[in-house]
Amino acid sequence: MLPLSTPLYRRRIGRIALDTAACFALSALLVASALAQDAAEKAAPLKLQLNKVETAGEACRITMVIDNTKGAGLKSYKVDLFAFDTDGVAQKRVAVELGPLPPRKTVVKIFDFPGIACNKVGRVLLNDVLACDGGDAAREACLERTETETKAGLPFDR
Structure with a gap:
């Protein structure tokens, strides 16, 4: 977290970067979960x-x-x-x-x-x-x- 003395535009850019990183991580997790489910289905007995x-x-x-x-x-x-x-x-x-x-x-x-x-x-x-x-x-x-x-x-x- 950036201190309040940091200009507002830099705090907003930092927040946007954190939100973007969180969205990217969540998307990667969902894709990995879907791929694991597909692999399990193909190998299902x-x-x-x-x-x-x-x-x-x-x-x-x-x-x-x-x-x-x-x-x-x-x-x-x-x-x-x-x-x-x-x-x-x-x-x-x-x-x-x-x-x-x-x-x-x-x-x-x-x-x-x-x-x-x-x-x-x-x-x-x-x-x-x-x-x-x-x-x-x-x-x-x-x-x-x-x-x-x-x-x-x-x-x-x-």
Whole structure:
């Protein structure tokens, strides 16, 4: 703070400089906060839950819950899955489109592993993410942020 003996114009210039510096600091803080939030959203986990398996004729019907409650929306999210038998031998491969995935939303998708009964499936593997379109998400980044879990009584790995 400048003493009162300082001419008025110098005191005003000093005050303007302090106000300008405070505004600049606040702006920088807001920009840094927004960038940190964007980075956290991009790295937010995308959770795939093998929720239910049931026999549907000659196929094993899979109910998958996709939790995107912390991430940005995706127009397309296509995964490559393998079903292994109870001896650990790969039996069936399917590519499944699980998108579109709205931002901050959980969705349920149902699809079949054709030609294999559910009681013959010992494990499901998320082999790869084939497509991940939307926002700044790259396919490799989607694979990295994808987490798997199961409630279906058989392992679901990544």
